[in-house]
Amino acid sequence: VVVNTCAFIEEARQESIDVVLALAARKHDDAELVVTGCMAERYGEELAIALPEVDAVAGFGVPVTLGRKPGAAPLPAFDLLNLPRPASAVPWAYVKVAEGCDKACGFCAIPSFRGPQRSRSIDQILAEVDELVVGGAKEIVLVAQDLASYGRDQGQGTKDLVPLIESVAARIERVRLLYLYPSDLTERLVDAIIATGVPYFDLSLQHVSAPPGAAHAALG
Numbered sequence: 001v002v003v004n005t006c007a008f009i010e011e012a013r014q015e016s017i018d019v020v021l022a023l024a025a026r027k028h029d030d031a032e033l034v035v036t037g038c039m040a041e042r043y044g045e046e047l048a049i050a051l052p053e054v055d056a057v058a059g060f061g062v063p064v065t066l067g068r069k070p071g072a073a074p075l076p077a078f079d080l081l082n083l084p085r086p087a088s089a090v091p092w093a094y095v096k097v098a099e100g101c102d103k104a105c106g107f108c109a110i111p112s113f114r115g116p117q118r119s120r121s122i123d124q125i126l127a128e129v130d131e132l133v134v135g136g137a138k139e140i141v142l143v144a145q146d147l148a149s150y151g152r153d154q155g156q157g158t159k160d161l162v163p164l165i166e167s168v169a170a171r172i173e174r175v176r177l178l179y180l181y182p183s184d185l186t187e188r189l190v191d192a193i194i195a196t197g198v199p200y201f202d203l204s205l206q207h208v209s210a211p212p213g214a215a216h217a218a219l220g
Contacts, residue, residue, distance in 0.1 A: 001023050001027060001031060001032070001033050001034070002034045002036060003016065003019055003020050003023065003033070003034070003035050003036070003037070004036055004037040005020075005035060005036070005037035005038055005039035005040060006037065006038055006039065007037075007038035007039040007041075007042045007043070007109060007113060008038070008108070008109060008110070013039060016035075016037075016039050017051075020033070020035055020051060020053070020054065021051075021053065024051075024053035024054065032055040032056070033053065033054050033055050033056075034054070034055060034056045034057075034058055035047065035051065035054050035056070035057045035058070036057075036058045036059070036062075038113050038114075040057045040058055040059045041059035041060050041113040041114075042109065042112060042113035044057060044059055045057075059113075060080050060113075061079060061080070080096075080099055081096060081098070081099040081118055081120060082120065082124070085128075087131075087132070087135045088132060088135065088136075088137055091136065091137060091138040091139060092137060092138065092139035092140070092141060092174075092176075093132045093135075093137045093139075093140060093141070094141045094143050095125060095128055095129060095132070095140055095141065095142055095143065095168075096120070096143050096144065097119065097120055097125050097142050097143065097144050097147065097150055097164065098117055098118060098119040098120065098144035098145070098146070098147070098149070098150050098153075099114060099115075099117070099118050099144070099145070100114040100115040100116050100117045100118055100145060101114060101116070101117055101145045101146045101149075102116050102117045102146070102149065102152070102153075103146060103181075110145050114145060116153070117144075117145075117146060117149060117152065117153050118153060119144075119150050119151050119152070119153050119154055121154075122163065122164055122167060125142075125164065125168070126167055126168070126171070129168055129171055129172065130171065132172075133171055133172055137172065138172065138173050138174060139172065139173065139174035139175070139176060139198075140168055140171075140172050140174070140175050140176070141175075141176045141177070141178060142164070142165070142168065142175065142176070142177050142178070143178045143179075144178075144179070145179070146179075146181060146184075147161065147177055147178065147179055147180055148161055148180045148181055148184030148185065148189065149161075149181075149184060150164060151164075161177075161189060161192075162188055162189060162192045165177070165189075165192045165193065165196065166192060166195075169195065169196040169197075173197065174196065174197055174198045175193075175196040175197075175198060176196075176198050176200050176202075177193060177200070177201075177202065178202045179202050179203075180201065180202060180203050181203070182203050185201070185203070
């Protein structure tokens with residue numbers, strides 16, 4: 001049994017622990033319980049000590065060898081950014097274009113376990129999009145933790161998502177974007193999104209409210 005955990009906010013961490021403990025109480029003697037995902041990456045050994053009921057705690061890219069027969073072929077290493085994904089069974093498909101984040105928002109723990117931003121090349125992304133289109137996809141959803149900063153880490157001097165959007169839009173009927181920071185939403189980027197035929201903006205507006213006292217003072 002593999003539990004894919006979340007470490008973004010306290011409620012998600014508690015829910016992950018609750019699920020792990022509930023499954024540990026129900027699993028058969030010959031079953032193996034593995035904890036992976038963001039909590040495993042962020043807390044690692046600390047989590048393994050706190051949950052003796054778990055057979056393995058595996059962070060990102062860590063092969064799990066439980067139950068493997070002696071002499072079995074070695075497990076391949078993998079990277080979340082370039083991990084092959086199965087063909088979509090629905091008319092839309094998610095395509096990851098970058099992993100990690102360089103921002104240091106006080107409310108967010110993502111950089112601590114996803115690391116700094118790493119962008120895929122446009123050629124890699126378009127090759128995946130082409131395969132999905134051949135497989136019947138009608139809509140591509142471009143995904144990253146900080147999508148508007150795509151390409152900034154590739155030594156280009158600027159962060160420029162627009163050419164990628166335009167190249168994907170030329171291949172498929174609809175393009176959608178997740179997730180954009182409001183501070184990076186330029187007029188040029190807005191125009192590029194509208195031109196895709198899906199004027200859809202997913203902006204990270206959570207956690208913008210000040211403490212109650214400051215909010216009341218500002219309103220007053």
